[in-house]
Amino acid sequence: MSITVNKKTVDYVKEETVQALLKRLRFTFPLVIVKINGNHVPRKDFKTVTIPDHADIRVIHMISGG
Amino acid sequence: MNDDNEIKQQRQKYIATALSNKKVGIAGAGGLGSNAAIALARSGIIKFVIVDFDTIEQSNLNRQYYFLSQIGQKKVRALENNIKNINPEVSCILLQEKLMAGSMWKPFTDVDIIIEALDHAETKTQFIEEVLTHLPKIPIVAASGVAGYGQSDRIRTIKTGNLHMVYDKEALSSDEDVLLAPKVCLMANWQANIALELLLGESI
Numbered sequence A: 001m002s003i004t005v006n007k008k009t010v011d012y013v014k015e016e017t018v019q020a021l022l023k024r025l026r027f028t029f030p031l032v033i034v035k036i037n038g039n040h041v042p043r044k045d046f047k048t049v050t051i052p053d054h055a056d057i058r059v060i061h062m063i064s065g066g
Numbered sequence B: 001m002n003d004d005n006e007i008k009q010q011r012q013k014y015i016a017t018a019l020s021n022k023k024v025g026i027a028g029a030g031g032l033g034s035n036a037a038i039a040l041a042r043s044g045i046i047k048f049v050i051v052d053f054d055t056i057e058q059s060n061l062n063r064q065y066y067f068l069s070q071i072g073q074k075k076v077r078a079l080e081n082n083i084k085n086i087n088p089e090v091s092c093i094l095l096q097e098k099l100m101a102g103s104m105w106k107p108f109t110d111v112d113i114i115i116e117a118l119d120h121a122e123t124k125t126q127f128i129e130e131v132l133t134h135l136p137k138i139p140i141v142a143a144s145g146v147a148g149y150g151q152s153d154r155i156r157t158i159k160t161g162n163l164h165m166v167y168d169k170e171a172l173s174s175d176e177d178v179l180l181a182p183k184v185c186l187m188a189n190w191q192a193n194i195a196l197e198l199l200l201g202e203s204i
Helices: A018-024 B002-020 B031-043 B058-062 B075-084 B121-134 B181-200
Strands: A002-005 A008-011 A032-036 A039-041 A056-061 B023-027 B047-051 B091-095 B113-116 B140-144 B156-160 B163-167
Touching: A018 A032, A032 B121, A032 B163, A039 B121, A056 B156, B002 B181, B023 B031, B031 B047, B031 B075, B031 B113, B031 B181, B047 B075, B075 B091, B113 B121, B113 B181, B121 B140, B140 B181, B163 B181
Parallel strands: A002 A056, B023 B047, B023 B113, B047 B091, B113 B140, B140 B163
Antiparallel strands: A002 A008, A032 A039, A032 A056, B156 B163
16 A cells, blocks of 8 residues: 655555645645646645545645746 | 768758747746747747746846846847847747736647746746646646756756656755856756757657
């Protein structure tokens, strides 16, 4: 029972939301783009969307500057 | 040698023809957007949609593709002029406005590729979300972590679906670190290089 986050293996937690996962992995930076199995999850859905087992998750920080 | 030359000429002709039919959206005409647009214009892109609300200040000149004589001018207008000084055939649709949450994607509905070149993390995140939601078929090339200098080897490209992110995840934000030409231009040109690859197909 595991998921991958940015290509690293992480324990799967049943019914964990995106928000809870980000908190668990200490992604304190709030401005992130999240994809689960290639599907984009908008920030407004972080509290409701749950992570499925074996999910491949990508978390990208957006950092100011341009 | 002659054969090689002929192949190279055919390749250049193919690239020029292929790029002349493509339209590139530039969201933000600051350090990333101005430099990426110039690189793409030099490569043969002749159709742009450029969106930026800002005017040029002296402090922009350490990294943005503008000149002393252009201080006070609208960035979109000045960038168009600078591009036309390289290739007068270029036509730009210019939008001198601030992208507002909810409608940020709207200027880019008919482009072939979008360069995300905004400054604040919040704006960048919102823009990428809107493009992925409303324009899922259009590739977007974004950049995150442009502040600072050195550490070039930390920069990577992350590809996930149609999102291509030029990324230095260790970088500090521009609130905490300086913005300087070498790294900003490096990442802007990196974005342009990805755009070329997406528009032309993989290089040899």
